Amino acid sequence: MQKLKGKKAVITGANSGIGLATAKLFIKEGAEVIITGRNATSVEKAVEELGSNAHGIVSDAGKMDNLLTLQKEVRDIFPSIDIVFANAGIAVFKPFELIDESTYDQTMNINTKGVFFTLQQLTPLLKEGGSVVLNATILVHSGFASASVYAASKGAVLSLAKSLAVELADKNIRVNSISPGPISTPIYDKMGMDQEAIEAFANDLQQKIPLRRFGGADEVAKAALFLSSDESSFVTGSEITVAEARILISK
Ligand SMILES: NC(=O)c1ccc[n+]([C@@H]2O[C@H](COP(=O)([O-])OP(=O)(O)OC[C@H]3O[C@@H](n4cnc5c(N)ncnc54)[C@H](OP(=O)(O)O)[C@@H]3O)[C@@H](O)[C@H]2O)c1
Known part of the structure; x- marks a missing residue:
């Protein structure tokens, strides 16, 4: 039996990586999905790949004027929704002293x-x-090391999930987080590092988590499916780490 049969979902930043893998899984499990992304061509390509149960909205999560029209744009496609996966994000890894105001603001x-x-x-x-x-x-x-602004930006996300879990509970809306470990996605190519630096960074990162490998985007999608489906009907305000790393050992 499909776990999201008849459900409507919005997944932000789903033209690639974890978002795209989650959109694929949600559709396989019976959902109709709106994906967002900031680049029209990438969004169009992803919608084509996902098929007739996917819709695309071009919306830049870093631009307030785009964010303020999102409700209307979604409502024009789905009058109501069952699931939101707030996934869009960027990663910048740089030494603390090299983070300038523009990098801080963008992140x-x-x-x-x-x-x-x-x-x-x-x-x-x-x-x-x-x-x-x-x-x-x-x-x-x-x-x-080098994760100061990225980790800080995501710390606020975890905190927001806790507050919203309480505020939205009256409507029986559950709010949870996923905290992935290193996952093979295009995000590493977008960091502005050369290939050698990416490989060194990736090797270092994976040696610091218990399973000592990169995960696949589909492995995060499965956690998103659990938290979005009725299988987690009494789970709210919680976090699933997809490859634990509270035990980082060294720099
Ligand atoms: N991969 C990992 O190791 C890892 C680990 C922990 C957490 N995460 C988080 O997982 C999420 C997905 O990342 P990913 O690894 O799947 O990377 P990804 O393949 O780069 O996916 C990120 C998605 O977000 C979109 N996006 C970025 N900035 C946006 C903006 N301003 N407006 C709208 N969409 C935007 C990207 O679009 P473009 O194609 O236009 O960039 C892309 O579709 C991110 O929040 C990331 O921080 C990833």
């Missing part, structure tokens, strides 16, 4: 402010019994 605008106002726009469309899932990172729980 916080997309990863923190973007999630905040995405949810402010979309939670009014959620039906009773709906589910919200936020995408954070395991790096929130452990010091990791």
Whole structure:
């Protein structure tokens, strides 16, 4: 039996990586899905790949004017929704002293402010019994060199999930987070590092988590499915770490 039969879901930042893998799984499990992304061509390509149960909205999570029209744009496709997966995000890994104001603002605008106002726009469309899932990172729980602004931006996301779990409980809406460990997605190619630096970074990161490998986007999608489906009907205000790393050992 399909776990999301008849459900309507919105997944932000789903033209690639974890968002795209989650959209594929949700559709396989019977949902109709709206994906968002900031690039029209990438969104169009992903919708084509996902098939007729997918719709695309071009919306930049780092731009307030885009965020403020999101509710209307979603309502034009689905009058109400069951699931929001606030997944859109960027990762910047740089030594603390090299984080300038523009990098700080861009990271916080997309990863923190973007999630905040995405949810402010979309939670009014959620039906009773709906589910919200936020995408954070395991790096929130452990010091990791060069992750200062990224981890801080995601720490706020985890905190937001706790507050919203309480505020939305009256409508029987559950709010939970996923904190992935290192997952093989295009995010590493977008960090502005050369291939050698990416490989060194990736090797270091995976040696610091118990399973000592990169996960697949589909492995995070399965956690998102659990938290979005009735299988987690009494789970709210919680966090699933997809590859634990509160036990980071060294720099
Ligand atoms: N991969 C990991 O190891 C890992 C670990 C922990 C947490 N995460 C989190 O997981 C989430 C998904 O990342 P991913 O690894 O799947 O990377 P990804 O493949 O780069 O996916 C990120 C998605 O978010 C979109 N996005 C970025 N900025 C956006 C904006 N301003 N407005 C709208 N969409 C935007 C990207 O679009 P573009 O294609 O236009 O960039 C892309 O579709 C992120 O929040 C990330 O922080 C990832």
